Amino acid sequence: MPNQRSIPVHEETATRLKAFKRMNLLDQKTYDEAVNDLLDQYGFPSHDEIDDFYRQLGGGQR
Incomplete structure (x- = not known):
């Protein structure tokens, strides 16, 4: 059995x-x-950028 760790x-x-x-x-x-910090180093969008993106898709509705 393999080590679970x-x-x-x-x-x-x-x-x-x-x-x-x-x-x-x-x-x-x-x-x-x-x-x-890791997400920033990778260049992943911030929470606000993701939120803005989806607001644009939904016409500003939540």
């Missing part, structure tokens, strides 16, 4: 993920801030 990635990637996990990033910022 295993991640289906290459060994090098798993090593990087383990090191990242040990950095205790939540001591520096909240989980929400960390996730939003």
